[in-house]
Amino acid sequence: MIRPYLMFNRECDEAFKMYQKAFDGEMVSIQKYGDMPPNPEFPVAESDKDLVLHAQLKLTESGYIYGSDGSRNQQGSPKVSISVELDSEERAFKAWEMLKDGGSVYMDLQPTFFSKLHGSVQDKYGVTWMFTVN
Incomplete structure (x- = not known):
């Protein structure tokens, strides 16, 4: 685990x-x-x-x-990302909006060829999050 x-x-x-x-x-x-x-x-x-x-x-x-x-x-976390797979676009957008506030968007939360939504953001604490909605 x-x-x-x-x-x-x-x-x-x-x-x-x-x-x-x-x-x-x-x-x-x-x-x-x-x-x-x-x-x-x-x-x-x-x-x-x-x-x-x-x-x-x-x-x-x-x-x-x-x-x-x-x-x-701690100066950010360039070697660590947390990948979050969510079952709802609504949940993804809620979390996305909160985490991008004061942070940096690497890839907008958007439809991709492999998922309904995917994006990457670093929050104001320096933690990078990858979102995927299948």
Whole structure:
């Protein structure tokens, strides 16, 4: 089983809430750094306690993504794309409109020879999404 794991720089909670709304998804779990038991070998600054340690979001019947906040500076995700196959043009357009806001469209969501709709967009968090409606 392969599930994309997205790393954010202090934006995971905000991004996952948008993805949940865009896809009418289900937040399966979300743990914050502040939920961890204290550990002197891994101190958590007060300002980091509300950051996401691990999140799991169900986007489609069998499609999930994971995510967390890290201390490294992530500059987009040029080697990772999330391919989402949807069963409804309405669902695709809803999610597409939300994800392209503040992002960059690589290929407009449009009919293709292999699907009813296909397109590619990078959202404002630097995550690239490929949409397909069969």
